[in-house]
Amino acid sequence: MKKSHIALSLIIIFLVSCTTIPNIQEEQQEETEKSLDISETTDVSGVGAMDKELDTASLDTLGEDLEYIENI
Amino acid sequence: MKKIIKLIILALFLVIALPLVNPEETKNMKNTSLDQTNSLKEDLAKERQFAEIKRQKLEKTQDLEEKTIEEFRILEKNELQNIMKLNEEKLVKLAGLNKSQIKKLAEIKAVNLRKIIGLDEKKINKITSLDQAQLEKLSNLDRARLNKFSQLSINSLNKELQKLEIKKINPSALFRKRILTEQKIRTAAERFQVAEQNLLSLKKDLDAEIKLLKKAKGSKDELGVKEHSKKYLLTAADAIINHLEKIKSRVQQSQNIDEEEALELIKDINKKIQELEDLKSSAEDIETKDGIKSIAKDINAAWKRTRISSEFYVRLLVNKKIQETIKRSEQLEKKLDSILAEIEEKAFEVKNIEEILTIFSEKIDEAREKLKESQGKSIKSRATGIEADIQQLIIESKSSSQESEILLKEAHNILTEIVKGIKALYPAVDFEKDRLEEQIMIEEKEETSKVNVEIRGFLKTSQQTLVNSLIQNLNQTKTNAEIEIDATVEKENLELKKEIKGTLTDHQKILVTQLTVSLEDIGENVKIKILAGEFE
Numbered sequence: 001m002k003k004s005h006i007a008l009s010l011i012i013i014f015l016v017s018c019t020t021i022p023n024i025q026e027e028q029q030e031e032t033e034k035s036l037d038i039s040e041t042t043d044v045s046g047v048g049a050m051d052k053e054l055d056t057a058s059l060d061t062l063g064e065d066l067e068y069i070e071n072i
Numbered sequence: 073m074k075k076i077i078k079l080i081i082l083a084l085f086l087v088i089a090l091p092l093v094n095p096e097e098t099k100n101m102k103n104t105s106l107d108q109t110n111s112l113k114e115d116l117a118k119e120r121q122f123a124e125i126k127r128q129k130l131e132k133t134q135d136l137e138e139k140t141i142e143e144f145r146i147l148e149k150n151e152l153q154n155i156m157k158l159n160e161e162k163l164v165k166l167a168g169l170n171k172s173q174i175k176k177l178a179e180i181k182a183v184n185l186r187k188i189i190g191l192d193e194k195k196i197n198k199i200t201s202l203d204q205a206q207l208e209k210l211s212n213l214d215r216a217r218l219n220k221f222s223q224l225s226i227n228s229l230n231k232e233l234q235k236l237e238i239k240k241i242n243p244s245a246l247f248r249k250r251i252l253t254e255q256k257i258r259t260a261a262e263r264f265q266v267a268e269q270n271l272l273s274l275k276k277d278l279d280a281e282i283k284l285l286k287k288a289k290g291s292k293d294e295l296g297v298k299e300h301s302k303k304y305l306l307t308a309a310d311a312i313i314n315h316l317e318k319i320k321s322r323v324q325q326s327q328n329i330d331e332e333e334a335l336e337l338i339k340d341i342n343k344k345i346q347e348l349e350d351l352k353s354s355a356e357d358i359e360t361k362d363g364i365k366s367i368a369k370d371i372n373a374a375w376k377r378t379r380i381s382s383e384f385y386v387r388l389l390v391n392k393k394i395q396e397t398i399k400r401s402e403q404l405e406k407k408l409d410s411i412l413a414e415i416e417e418k419a420f421e422v423k424n425i426e427e428i429l430t431i432f433s434e435k436i437d438e439a440r441e442k443l444k445e446s447q448g449k450s451i452k453s454r455a456t457g458i459e460a461d462i463q464q465l466i467i468e469s470k471s472s473s474q475e476s477e478i479l480l481k482e483a484h485n486i487l488t489e490i491v492k493g494i495k496a497l498y499p500a501v502d503f504e505k506d507r508l509e510e511q512i513m514i515e516e517k518e519e520t521s522k523v524n525v526e527i528r529g530f531l532k533t534s535q536q537t538l539v540n541s542l543i544q545n546l547n548q549t550k551t552n553a554e555i556e557i558d559a560t561v562e563k564e565n566l567e568l569k570k571e572i573k574g575t576l577t578d579h580q581k582i583l584v585t586q587l588t589v590s591l592e593d594i595g596e597n598v599k600i601k602i603l604a605g606e607f608e
Binding site: 044 | 304322365393404
């Protein structure tokens, strides 16, 4: 009788922990996400990208080549 | 007996009649007595509040003697509530000040009061000599500026505070200068992608054409030279147009610039695109070598001007984005300060996190200074016509802007540490909740220069000297005027336009004439706009 009680209790503990642990993990993940939201306030990664995508580096030789044609 | 009754009736009559003799006086007496009762009631209520706060907080603060506690009796209810939120260390420090200092500081909101009490005694003494309005501004500043400002002399401190203003804001709508629909943003983003793809492909075509042109030139193939030169010119114009289209789409997408400014920029870009479209049409019709050379010169000149303008547009877009991040960070610091005050009230030690928050604040302050530097250089680059100076100022402006960005990245890393620290100390913290403190923003009043100058195109040193002399003179004489000189070169014909609004002195008129005449020998378009105004 006692053994069956212990076995039953162990099964219950196992089942409860199985359902709780994923919840805790989910909560932790949510918290991390929230803290990331706050950190986004100072995120300037897009600024550097804008500077790069709009610079004239790709047309650096344009002036030189046009001058070449001017004097052809 | 009858006599006694008569006497009683007489006495009663006199008592009743007496107030009727001087009703005003009686009313005053009644008011005075009412005032006295109200005042007594207020005193009693104040006494009760003080007793309650004394019991709840002051008596529990170990290092506060009974005599010192009594110093707080002068405070009103809201002031007592403010100081109640301080921890023991700060409360003892406040109690060490004199009565007028305590009274002045207790008026400041608890979140801000904590920061001020954290300063050293010398700074506190200086700060408490400010009037309440200035003290309010100072207390609302971030930690870095609060510390920096409190090191100034009282005169300089007052001057710096004059430049600031407190604004009540709606935190959710704070960072947008204009609201754009999702559809508009998406369409602009799509246009950007198209322009970028076009530019990549055109760049390849340019590289191929210049190689073919050089090969044709090497083999003295005149037809080949003409063909590839012409193709190169048409492709070059298209490439510049697509570069401008890229910038235009970013302007259309940006919510950091207001509608008026965006429209102005787009108008300016469209004008440049049109100029290049016109040059393209001219290039298509040209068959002679001389014609090709002439168009190449025009496209090159247009490219030089476009390149400088586009650097200016990009800097404006990037700096507006940085500015937005700085403003967000300032408001975030307020949120974090408020959170720390809440945690401290629950008897948690937050000193370590406060120290990291101060470093965060200093990084944001450095970023703010670098941004100002960049914006200043960018404006200067618009006010000169000397090509080398413009190039130099553009480089310097870009460099300061990038330094500002690096500082913000560092602040970002510090912020992650702060968030982790707060969560570890008090896991129940609610970062999402909007705090009252976030509705207050400190902004620098815009310093508008008395004489604004904008030069498009390039000037010779002698011409720039004339512009500088004119600006100097307008400043000296405090003249309100608008001067616009437009020199347009079209097919080697020069068209000069001069427009003056306001009354110039004889000397200024001579300078404007000299400047206009000096532009007669220019080979490229120049536009000089001088706006002198708001002189008292």
